[in-house]
Amino acid sequence: MASVGEKLQMEITDLGHDGQGVGRHDGQVVFVSGALPGDTVEVRLQVVARRHLVGQLQRVLTPSPDRRRPPCILADNCGGCSLQPLNDAAEAEWKQRSLEQTLQRIGGLNAPVRPLLAADPTLGYRNRALIPLERSGDGTLRAGYYRRGSHRIVNMARCPVLDPRIDAMIAPLKADLEASDWPIDRHGGDLEAEDGPGLRHLGLRVGAATGELLLTLISSHDELPGLETLADAWRQRWPELVGVCLNLQPRPTNRLMGDETRVIRGRDWLNETFSGLRFRIAADTFFQVNTRQAERLVPHLMEALGPGPGDASLLDAYCGIGTYSLPLAAAGWHVTGLELHPRAVAMARLNAAANELEGRAQFDQADVPLVLEERLQGMQALVLDPPRKGLSPAATAAILAAPPSRIAYVSCDPAALARDLAQLCASGVYRLNWVQPIDFFPNTSHVEALAALERR
Structure with missing residues (x-):
């Protein structure tokens, strides 16, 4: 024993x-x-x-x-990239096999799984970073990701998986924040904790195609004297920095960002070009962190949905800021996007207007499982890109009650995908045509997949 x-x-x-x-x-x-x-x-x-x-x-x-020498000197301790010691070819092979085995083991599915769309490059790909902050006992500021299985920060000055344009900002920003003497809320917003409230995270975002930068400080309060002066200095140091923002998250919760974001200098969004279209991406809205791989997914998404008639209607559930809705609208679909978060809906509407697609794309705020059956009436196709946990039982039931002809299901969790596909196919309503894995997160164990379903 x-x-x-x-x-x-x-x-x-x-x-x-x-x-x-x-x-x-x-x-x-x-x-x-x-x-x-x-x-x-x-x-x-x-x-x-x-x-x-x-x-x-x-x-x-x-x-x-x-096994190889990891490209990051912190790889043995940092919990951000668990597969850095594994060479790229072996990582891709494992992700392919792991997805196939998960679909079979959890879903009982022997679907044709296409070859993985491997990432290139495998470093410097992340367009966004949310970096935890803390102060050590002597007042030194520490910034970095958590050690595996703990809440202890592994202090870093650079991160090779980040886009080099935001990676280069980390060390000078750490020095400025350390010199500020602002308190650091290393207890995650617990206002009764010994250290008291303060800064929680440093947020950085870059437009992969445009080079525009956004900087967001996440804090439990707004008492940060001298922030405006620092913001002016940062924008002078980095001309591409279009905005410095303060996000307020006072609650003791695992949710990293709060509901209120204030603009300190500039604006709270950056311009990006994606799939030939113009997008605004805000400091507090979701966008795929690997822009290149997300663009490579779009043609496969269109293949999964098939050629629709000129007046074909499509529902994009969990549409975010219109990342996939708008390329589909530009390709000829009439798209309705559903999204719970009002800020994302507002950005999606602005993005539709910027690309003159208001006539082919509309966006509504809604809790998807509650309205899905009703909104699927008359739709020829459905795009699903739910959170990591996948579809709720209510969402699955709604799809089966009003089944569109085709479904394109984008998932970042193979286990949730296998469960949901099994339920959709076991009903006898759908057959699974193929699954396309794509590596959005090289050097980690995560793999994205697109599943194409067709009504029998």
């Missing part, structure tokens, strides 16, 4: 869904962060549960042939 603290040697044979190495001991699965398939490792057991064990990596005794 294994015990906590015991040291074991084992071969790692696979990766778990969060990128942990997977081995076995006496028939039990052992999860080991930092270990790769093909490694022989020594681990110290940290968790002994009935169905699995968790081990802490002590040494790599024999490295996997797919």
Whole structure:
């Protein structure tokens, strides 16, 4: 019987869904962060549960042939990029196989899975960063992502997966924020915590095509003396910085940004070009972090929906700022977008107007599961891009009650996708034509997928 603290040697044979190495001991699965398939490792057991064990990596005794020197010096500690030690070809192969196995294991689906659209480049691709902040005991400001499995910040001055234009801002911004003496709310908005309220995160965003920059400080309050002076200095230092904003998030919650964003200098949105169209992206609205890969998905999305008649109508559920709605409208569809967040709806309408697509794209604020059945009436096609947890039972039921001819389902969680596809296909209403994986998040265990369904 294994015990906590015991040291074991084992071969790692696979990766778990969060990128942990997977081995076995006496028939039990052992999860080991930092270990790769093909490694022989020594681990110290940290968790002994009935169905699995968790081990802490002590040494790599024999490295996997797919192991490489990570491009980031913090990769062994930072929880942001769990697969940096795995070479690109092996990562792509694992993501392809993992998606196929998940569809089969959870959904019982033997769908044709197309070859992964691998990312190129695999570094410098993220157009947005939300970086946690804290002060150490001596007052030094620390900024960085959390250590794996903890809330301890791994201090950094750069991050190679970020677009170089925002990566270059981190070190000088850290120095300015440290010199400000503003309090840091490292307890996540707990106003009764010992450290008191203060700054929580540093937000940076870049237009991949335009180069415009946005800087947003996320704080539990607005008492930041000298912020306007700093904002002026930042805009002088970086001419591409079109706005400096303050987002207020006073609540003790895991939600990173609050409902109120104030413009300190400039504006609270940047211009971007996506799929040949002009977009405004605000400091507090969602946009895919890998612009190049999101654009590569658009032709496959159009293929999944098929050629519609000239007056074909399409519903885009969870449409955001119109990222996919507007390219589809430009291609000839009459698109109605549904989105819960009012700020995103407002931006989608502005983006439609900027591209002279108001006649082909309209956007409404709505809680999708509550209105989906009604809004699907008369629609030929449906685009789904739900949150990571996938469709709610109410949303699935609404689709089956008013099924459109075709569905294009974009998912960032293979397990949720497999569950939802199984429910849609088990009804006998739909058949699954193909699934296209695409790597939006190289150096991590995450993989995006597009599923094409057709009514029988």
